[in-house]
Amino acid sequence: MATVFKKPHALTDLPMHYCPGCTHGIVHRLVAEVIDELGIEGSTVGVSSVGCSYNNYLYFNCDMVQAAHGRAPAVATGIKRVHPENAVFTYQGDGDLAAIGTAEIVHVAVRGEKITTIFVNNAIYGMTSGQMAPTTLIGQVTTTSPFGRKPEIQGYPVNVCEMLSTLPGAVFVERVSTHDIKNINNAKKAIKKAFQVQLAGLGFSIVEVLSTCPTNWGLDPIQSLKWIEEKMIPQYPLGNFRGKDLEV
Amino acid sequence: MGEKILMKGNEVIAEAALRAGCKHYFGYPITPQTEIAHYFAKKMPQYGGTFVQAESEIAAMNMVYGAASAGARAMTSSSSPGISLKQEAISYTACAELPAVVVNIVRCGPGLGGILAAQCDYFQATKGGGHGDYRLVVLAPSSVQELYELTVDAFNIADRYRTICMVMGDGMLGQMMEAVEFRDTEEKFETDKSWATTGSGMKREHNIVTSIYIEPEILEKHNLKLQAKYAEITKNETRVETFNCEDADIIVAAYGTVARIIKNVIKTAEKDGIKVGLIRPITLWPFPTAAFEKYAEVPKAFLAVEMSAGQMVEDVRLAVNGKRPVHFHGRMGGMIPTQKEILQKIKEILK
Numbered sequence: 001m002a003t004v005f006k007k008p009h010a011l012t013d014l015p016m017h018y019c020p021g022c023t024h025g026i027v028h029r030l031v032a033e034v035i036d037e038l039g040i041e042g043s044t045v046g047v048s049s050v051g052c053s054y055n056n057y058l059y060f061n062c063d064m065v066q067a068a069h070g071r072a073p074a075v076a077t078g079i080k081r082v083h084p085e086n087a088v089f090t091y092q093g094d095g096d097l098a099a100i101g102t103a104e105i106v107h108v109a110v111r112g113e114k115i116t117t118i119f120v121n122n123a124i125y126g127m128t129s130g131q132m133a134p135t136t137l138i139g140q141v142t143t144t145s146p147f148g149r150k151p152e153i154q155g156y157p158v159n160v161c162e163m164l165s166t167l168p169g170a171v172f173v174e175r176v177s178t179h180d181i182k183n184i185n186n187a188k189k190a191i192k193k194a195f196q197v198q199l200a201g202l203g204f205s206i207v208e209v210l211s212t213c214p215t216n217w218g219l220d221p222i223q224s225l226k227w228i229e230e231k232m233i234p235q236y237p238l239g240n241f242r243g244k245d246l247e248v
Numbered sequence: 249m250g251e252k253i254l255m256k257g258n259e260v261i262a263e264a265a266l267r268a269g270c271k272h273y274f275g276y277p278i279t280p281q282t283e284i285a286h287y288f289a290k291k292m293p294q295y296g297g298t299f300v301q302a303e304s305e306i307a308a309m310n311m312v313y314g315a316a317s318a319g320a321r322a323m324t325s326s327s328s329p330g331i332s333l334k335q336e337a338i339s340y341t342a343c344a345e346l347p348a349v350v351v352n353i354v355r356c357g358p359g360l361g362g363i364l365a366a367q368c369d370y371f372q373a374t375k376g377g378g379h380g381d382y383r384l385v386v387l388a389p390s391s392v393q394e395l396y397e398l399t400v401d402a403f404n405i406a407d408r409y410r411t412i413c414m415v416m417g418d419g420m421l422g423q424m425m426e427a428v429e430f431r432d433t434e435e436k437f438e439t440d441k442s443w444a445t446t447g448s449g450m451k452r453e454h455n456i457v458t459s460i461y462i463e464p465e466i467l468e469k470h471n472l473k474l475q476a477k478y479a480e481i482t483k484n485e486t487r488v489e490t491f492n493c494e495d496a497d498i499i500v501a502a503y504g505t506v507a508r509i510i511k512n513v514i515k516t517a518e519k520d521g522i523k524v525g526l527i528r529p530i531t532l533w534p535f536p537t538a539a540f541e542k543y544a545e546v547p548k549a550f551l552a553v554e555m556s557a558g559q560m561v562e563d564v565r566l567a568v569n570g571k572r573p574v575h576f577h578g579r580m581g582g583m584i585p586t587q588k589e590i591l592q593k594i595k596e597i598l599k
Contacts, residue, residue: 041448041450042447042448042449042450042451043447043449044447045318045445045446045447047314048458054460055460055462057456057458058456060454061448061454062447062448062454063445063446063447063448063454063455063456064445064454064455064456064457064458065313065314065317065445065456065457065458066344066456066457066458066459066460067310067313067314067340068310068313068336068337068340068459071306071307071310071313071336071337074302074306074307074308074310074311074313074314075310075311075313075314075317076314077300077307077311077314078272078274078310078311078312078313078314078315078316078317078318078322079314079315079317079318079445080314081272081298081300081311081314081315082272082298082314082315082318082319082320082322083318083446083447086446086447103303103304103306103307104303104307104310106303107302107303107307110303111300
C-alpha cells in the first residue's frame with residue numbers, strides 16, 4: 001500500500017503533551033518537515049525556551065539545548081558562533097520572547113545573527129495558566145487582567161514583527177497563522193524560507209506564527225481557530241515584513 | 249619558560265585564556281575589568297575565534313552556556329554588579345553540567361557601589377549566588393603571575409569535571425602591572441565531549457543539554473550526581489598556601505591582594521618579636537579546611553583580614569571549630585587595609 005502520510009523524520013515518536021486544540025503540534029510538524037526537506041537534521045541544533053514548549057527537545061530529533069526564560073537567542077548565538085556551519089533555531093512563545101526576552105530577541109536581530117526564530121504567538125502565558133502577555137489583545141480577559149486588558153492600565157499589544165523589521169540585521173521577517181489549511185501551508189513556506197535565509201548566511205530570520213490556546217482562552221478548538229481569524233489577525237496582520245524577494 | 253613580560257592583570261587573564269585554547273569570549277563592559285574584553289577584541293581574530301560584545305551580562309553568560317553546549321572552551325568576565333546579573337545563567341550552567349569559566353574582578357558594593365577593589369563577593373561566589381544546590385570552583389589569585397596560571401587551570405578544571413570555574417580577583421589585581429612569565433605551551437586537559445550539541449550528523453541519537461528535570465526522582469538523582477562531583481572536586485582540587493605557620497603566635501587568614509599585604513606584615517611583626525603565620529586559600533571553594541585543622545591549636549588566635557565586612561571569616565571559624573578565638577579585621581568601600589592597622593590589630597589580640 002502506498003504511504004500517503006507519515007511523520008517527519010525530524011520528529012521523535014514521543015506523544016506530545018500539548019492540550020487538545022493547541023496548534024503547537026502543527027508548528028512542530030512544520031519545522032520538522034522543513035528540516036527533512038532541506039536535509040539538515042544532522043547539522044541542526046534547536047533551542048527550547050520556557051513555556052508550554054519547554055521540553056520540545058524531546059520531540060525534535062536534532063540536537064537540542066534548553067535555555068532559560070527569554071534567553072534562547074543568546075544561547076543560540078553561542079551555539080552558532082562555535083559551529084557556524086550548523087543551522088540553529090530557537091522555538092519561543094510570546095511570553096518568553098516578547099516580555100522577559102525582549103533584549104535578547106532585539107539584539108540577536110541587531111547583530112544579524114545567522115539563526116532562525118520560530119515565534120509562537122497565542123496572546124497569553126499558557127504554561128503558567130493564562131496570565132496576560134505583552135501580546136494580549138485589548139479587552140482580553142486573562143488571570144492577571146481579569147477585567148480585560150485596558151490600555152490605560154496595561155498598555156497596548158506589542159507587534160514583534162513590525163518592531164524587528166526596522167532593524168537591518170533582521171533580513172527575513174514574516175507573520176503567518178495556523179487557523180486553516182491555506183495558512184498552515186503558507187506558514188510552512190515562510191519557515192522554509194527562514195531556514196534557507198540562514199543557510200545562505202544572510203542574517204537573522206524570524207517567523208511569527210499565530211497560534212491557539214483553547215485551555216486558557218476558554219474556547220473550544222474550533223472557536224479558537226475562529227478567534228485567531230477574527231480577533232488576532234486584525235491586531236497582528238499576516239504577511240511578509242522583510243525579505244520577501246530574497247533569492248535563496 | 250619564556251622571558252618575563254610586564255603586563256596588566258586583566259590583559260594577562262585574556263592572554264591566559266587564549267593560551268588555554270579558549271576561542272569564544274562573550275562580555276559586556278564594566279569597570280574595572282574591561283581590558284579583558286579589549287584584549288580579546290583585538291586578539292581573537294588572529295586565533296580564529298569569536299569575540300561578542302553582548303547586550304547585557306545576562307546575555308553574555310547565556311552565550312557562554314550556548315558555546316559550552318556546542319563543545320567549546322568559552323568564558324565571560326565581569327565585575328561585581330555584572331556578576332550578579334549572570335547568576336541566573338550560572339545556576340543553569342551548573343545544572344546542565346557545562347564546562348565554563350567566569351572571571352570576577354571584584355569591586356566594592358553593594359549596589360552600584362564603587363569601582364575600587366574589594367572582596368565583598370566571597371559569599372556570592374562560594375555559597376551559591378544563584379538558586380539551587382550547586383557550587384563554583386573559585387580560584388583566588390594574589391599576583392599577576394597567578395592570574396595567568398590559575399586562569400589556565402580554570403579551563404582544565406572546568407573540562408575535567410564539567411563544571412563552572414570562577415577566577416576571582418579584585419580591582420587591584422586586574423589593574424596592576426606586574427612581571428609575568430608565560431610557558432611555551434599549556435597542558436590542556438583533553439576530554440571526550442560526545443555529549444555536546446554539535447549536530448548529530450545522523451550518526452547518533454540526538455544530544456540534549458538541559459537543566460530541567462520535572463520528575464522529582466530524576467531531579468534528586470541528578471542533584472546527588474552533582475554533589476558527588478563536588479565531593480570529588482573537594483578531594484582533588486583544594487589549594488592553599490601556608491606560610492610561617494609553625495610555632496606562630498597568631499595565624500592570619502587572607503586571600504588575593506590582602507594576602508600580599510600580610511606577607512609584609514609578617515616581616516614587620518618579626519622585628520617586634522611576633523611570629524605571624526599566613527594561611528592563604530587559593531581555592532575559596534573548596535575551602536582549605538584541612539590547613540586550618542592542621543594548625544588549629546598552634547597559635548593563640550586566628551585573624552581573618554578581608555576587604556569586606558567579614559565573609560571568609562565564617563569559613564575560618566567553621567574550620568577552626570572553636571579551638572582558638574577567630575578575630576576579624578576588614579575594610580570596605582574600596583579602602584585597603586594597611587600594614588600598620590593590621591599589625592596594631594594583631595598586637596591588640598595578643599595583648
